[in-house]
Amino acid sequence: MSFDRLAAHYHWMEKIFAGGLMQRCRTTFLAHTKDRRHALLIGEGTGKFLVELLRVNPRIQITCVEQCAGMIQQAQQRLAREQLDVSRVSFQQMDALRWTSPPGKFDLVVTNFFLDCFRSEQLQKLIPQLAESATDDAIWLLADFRVPEAGWRRWRAGAILASLYLFFKLMTSLSASWLTPPDKFLANAGFKLSDRRLFNFGFAHADLWMREG
Numbered sequence: 434m435s436f437d438r439l440a441a442h443y444h445w446m447e448k449i450f451a452g453g454l455m456q457r458c459r460t461t462f463l464a465h466t467k468d469r470r471h472a473l474l475i476g477e478g479t480g481k482f483l484v485e486l487l488r489v490n491p492r493i494q495i496t497c498v499e500q501c502a503g504m505i506q507q508a509q510q511r512l513a514r515e516q517l518d519v520s521r522v523s524f525q526q527m528d529a530l531r532w533t534s535p536p537g538k539f540d541l542v543v544t545n546f547f548l549d550c551f552r553s554e555q556l557q558k559l560i561p562q563l564a565e566s567a568t569d570d571a572i573w574l575l576a577d578f579r580v581p582e583a584g585w586r587r588w589r590a591g592a593i594l595a596s597l598y599l600f601f602k603l604m605t606s607l608s609a610s611w612l613t614p615p616d617k618f619l620a621n622a623g624f625k626l627s628d629r630r631l632f633n634f635g636f637a638h639a640d641l642w643m644r645e646g
Contacts, residue, residue: 439510441462442447445544446461449481452479454484454485454554454632454633455545455546455637455639456481456504457583457639458546458577458630458632458639459481459482459485459544459545459546459576459578459639459640460482460534461576461630461639462469462574462628462639462640462641463485463486463489464489465555465589465593465641466486466489466490466493466541466572466574467489467490467526468542469490469493469540469572469594470492470493470494470540471494471495471496471511471535471538471539471540471568472486472493472494472495472496472539472541472542472543473495473496473498473527473538473539473542473543473563473624474486474495474496474497474498474542474543475532475542475543475544476487476499476500476529476545476546476547476550477497477498477499477504477508477543477545478501478504478507478508478545478546479504479508479511480508480509480511480512480593481508481511482507482543482545483495483497483511483512484487484511484512484515484517485520486543487512487517487635488517488525489523493521494519494521494523495522495523496525496534496539496610497522497523497524497525497526498526498527498532499524499525499526499527500526500528501526505526508524509530513528520624527572529547529559529563529567529632530558530559532562533562534565534566535566535631536544536565536566537566537568537569538566538567538568539566539567539568539571539612540565540567540571540572541566541572541574542563542564542567542571542572542573542574542576543573543574543575544563544573544574544576544577544622545574545575545576545646546576546577546578546616547577548560548575548577548613549577549578549609549613550562550580550607550609551608551609551613552599552607552608552610552613554578554588554608554613555609556609556613557618558617560572560615560618560619560621560622561618561621563622564619564622564623564624568644568646569644570587570641570644571617571643571644571646572627572641572643573624573641573644574639574640574641575615575619575638575639575640575641575642575644575645576637576638576639576640577588577615577634577637577638577639578594578597578612578636579612579614579631579635579637579638580594580612581634581635586634586636587611589634590634590635590636593636594611594612598611598612605614609628618624623644624642624644624645625642625643625644625645626641626642627641627643628640629641629642
């Protein structure tokens with residue numbers, strides 16, 4: 434899986450396809466990050482959430498794991514345009530499935546529009562691996578697409594997702610062919626869903642997960 438071919442175009446593609454939907458999802462629970470000190474952002478892409486996190490939290494240190502060099506470059510350019518302190522961000526170009534961290538380091542984990550890239554068996558490996566890097570009081574922010582349970586909303590979401598998966602499989606060799614909800618993997622890793630907000634007739638959601646003590 435490689436997003437290198439799309440990195441330079443991802444910003445305008447998101448704007449045309451989703452308008453402000455994805456950013457609204459990303460930032461829904463941003464207020465909950467104000468007291469966090471060490472954040473792990475996985476698959477951050479072009480840095481739209483990263484910028485807002487740095488703005489609301491002047492003391493946070495951020496590790497940003499991103500496989501695509503072009504996405505990292507886009508994020509760094511965005512930080513420079515916004516004149517934000519780049520010294521608070523450590524970019525690591527690496528496949529998330531191969532990334533490792535000292536246990537219990539991060540009190541904030543963020544996976545925005547990222548977990549939908551993986552098959553069920555990959556999530557079964559990835560989520561516990563990320564959870565191991567989190568502190569006992571960590572929060573996990575997640576934004577992604579979803580399929581409503583029934584009716585025209587379900588058919589609509591299914592048609593859009595089928596087109597998206599086909600496009601990204603052709604352009605990026607995406608391994609997943611369909612959306613796997615990560616809820617059971619997060620629960621098994623010791624996190625509990627605290628709040629969920631739905632957007633666009635249930636086609637997208639923003640989650641706040643908290644580690645159970």
